[in-house]
Amino acid sequence: MERILLKDYGIEPNTGKDCSAVFQKIFTGHPRNAVFILEPGRYEFRAEEAMSRDYYLSNSDICNPRRLAVRMFQMENIIIEGTNCRFICHGQVMPFTLEACRNITLKGISLDWEIPLSAEGEIVKTGENFIDVKIDREHFPYEVTDNILYFMGKGWKEPVWQWGNTEFDVHTRRVAQHSGDTFPPTRQEELADGLVRFYGTFPIMPKIGNYLVLRHGKRIHAAVFMKDCMNITLENITIYHSGGLGLLAQFCENLTFRGIQMRPSFGEGRKFLSGHDDGIHLTGNRGQVIVEGCYFQGLMDDCLNLHGVAARIKKIENSHTVIGEFVHEQSKGFEDWAQTGHEISFLKKGNMRRLACLETDCFRLLSPDMFRISFREGIPEETEIGDSLENMTCTAGLICRNNFFGNGRARGILFTTPRPVIIENNVFESSGAAVLIAGDASCWYESGGCKDVEIRNNYFGDSCLTSSYLGGEAVISIHPEVEKPEKEHPFHTNIRIKENTFHICDAPVLYAKSTDGLSFMGNRVIRSYTSEPWNEQKSMVCLDTCGEADIRNNLFIGDILSREVERKERENEEAGGCYP
The missing domain is CATH 2.160.20 (Pectate Lyase C-like)
Known part of the structure; x- marks a missing residue:
């Protein structure tokens, strides 16, 4: 070369x-x-x-x-x-x-x-309905106009967001405990050069001396x-x-x-x-x-996210052809979504059951929102408008090892793929769930039912799950957005969690929904006292409309809050919110 x-x-x-x-x-x-x-x-x-x-x-x-x-x-x-x-x-x-x-x-x-296209400032004063934030104008140029804080640079000017602003503890360098996504909508007032007052109703009052990351821009x-x-x-x-x-x-x-x-x-x-x-x-x-x-460290969303793209069936043109649509406003225009020969799975709305997997004959993008796709075989008779399509060819295996997933807003890692996944020898210090295995065809349309996952030899620190974000029921949360889960048609299968260390302040270590072939074995669970218990799940493991689960040979050190394995059965559920 x-x-x-x-x-x-x-x-x-x-x-x-x-x-x-x-x-x-x-x-x-x-x-x-x-x-x-x-x-x-x-x-x-x-x-x-x-x-x-x-x-x-x-x-x-x-x-x-x-x-x-x-x-x-x-x-x-x-x-x-x-x-x-x-x-x-x-x-x-x-x-x-x-x-x-x-x-x-x-x-x-x-x-x-x-x-930078985000900013930060030090919290220097608090009152009943306000906080004062000192912002370094040299590093984060700004102005306040009509009670709106704008950050600016050459060719751009953006208002501070009304959500997602995040408080960091100055001593631990982590998201302040229990504060994730609680910062309310505010109006702003400039008090003096470098000092901005935020007026709002604060469900959790930020602490003087901590820092606030202020998000802005698209x-x-x-x-x-x-x-x-x-x-x-x-x-x-x-x-x-x-x-x-x-x-x-x-x-x-x-x-x-x-x-x-x-x-x-x-x-x-x-x-x-x-x-x-x-x-x-x-x-x-x-x-x-x-x-x-x-x-x-210090990211304003998840450290790692691997998924496919589900599309919704808008029209059935004939026995071999449908019109599909990309639904989420931030996931459109995918000219590469399918090619001739790709395997496409049909997912039933509600229970996310796979109806069939067919080979693509022709794919054409009609607009950023819609496409036409034809198959070499006839589509399933059960197919209805509102069902979803998932490209099984465009799915990847994942090896994730020897990484440090530090503290920031939201979760550690997310993945949904039918290909083999190995998560090993990592350190997790997220503020929300450390691992989220989701999958949905109702909001983000991030597809991919898992079929072969091994999570082994990782360390989950005591900052995990100290703030609440969607999909964060436990340190490891297996939470597909299945509105009508059916035990005989699990969304995820064959997930093995073994030989990990969980250093936890609260009870929930594992939550699983619509999952079969789950194992939780040979793990160490150690009690930490750096945060008060506060999560809704009071059991160590919660199995929600799940099939077989093998939970044994785990070691408990300290005054563990719960060793309970809880089972829930449900037939219908309201669709959850998006993961912001």
Whole structure:
């Protein structure tokens, strides 16, 4: 492979010049079989200098065109290698976009923003219906107009959100106990330079000295976006911030994330804030996904989420053809959702029972919302409008090992896939559930009934489940959104939880719904006293409309609140809310 020193082509650090156009020129001339070497230092990428392209990003706001700093298109056998290279972004821009690429490695780079697209401040005073927050205007420029706090930078101005603002304990560096997603809608008033008062009805009063992460701006650009790619490796990359999801891969095959760090940039005046949303988000991928040796801290959504995309049947045209629709407002326009030869499963509404799995003959996107799909065999006679479709070909196996899933808003990891999953040798310190195995066709439409999962040799710390988020009934929560669960048709099967350590302040370790072939064996459960018990589930294990479960040979250390295995049976249930 040809080794190319990028400084010889005009990409030099610490010049203050935007690098986007030069990258594109070099990539055009060297689209394959090359190693690009970056010199240590700082490289600038500005939204106004970036190219524009329309993309539909999974689980992101639709806001086309997107602004792309570095775009790799149809490139093959490429390595981009840096050492202490800092890519600094300005405004709403996507640092890296990979489309239709093969055999790509990115390594030795950090990504950050000059002015981050979220903010934070110190709580310095509280009253009956207000708190005062000190905000560093140099790092987080802002103004207050008509009782609305706006953060701003060149070319953008965004109001503070009315939900999702998160209090962090200054001593533990974790989300303040029991405070997750309790911060109320507020109006704001500027008291003095750097001091803003928030008026509201606070169900849990924030504490003086703690820090408040203030969210603003849409979920528009990922830090690295990968679409229709194969054999991608991201290695030793540090992401201090992102304007949306951190690493987003959709409809790709074989992905490796090794040595990724997502954490606050302490040197830039940030104490708790890192990413705007999820850390690694994986939608409709194939092959094998490996996540190992990674570190996550201070994210404003889940560290890792792997799932498929369910679509709803809007119309049955004939015995072989249906019109499908993408339902969730942040998951539309997927031209890669299916291809000829892909296996598509039909899911019955209500109980999520699989009716059949058919081979695709033809798939065509009609609009961002709708598509037409035809099958080589006749569709099941039971099929009705409102049933769902799931692409079984676009599902990936997951190996997740030797990672640190630190504290931030929401949960640790989420996954729904029928392919084999191994979760091993990780440390979990989430504020919500550490592991959520969900799946639904009613809200996010994140599909994928699990068939082979092993969760082994992990440590679940005592910060897990100290705040309440949807899907957080227990430290490990197996909670598919099945409105009418049927024990004879479980959504998830063959989930094994063994030889883990749970250091817990409360009773609930495991909740499972619509699951069969569940085992919980050889685990250690240790009592912690860092937080008061507060969860609704009072049993150690709750089995909700589940089949066989093997729970034995577990070791209990300390005054464990519950060793109970509770069973619930229900036939109907209201649909739950979305996982924000």
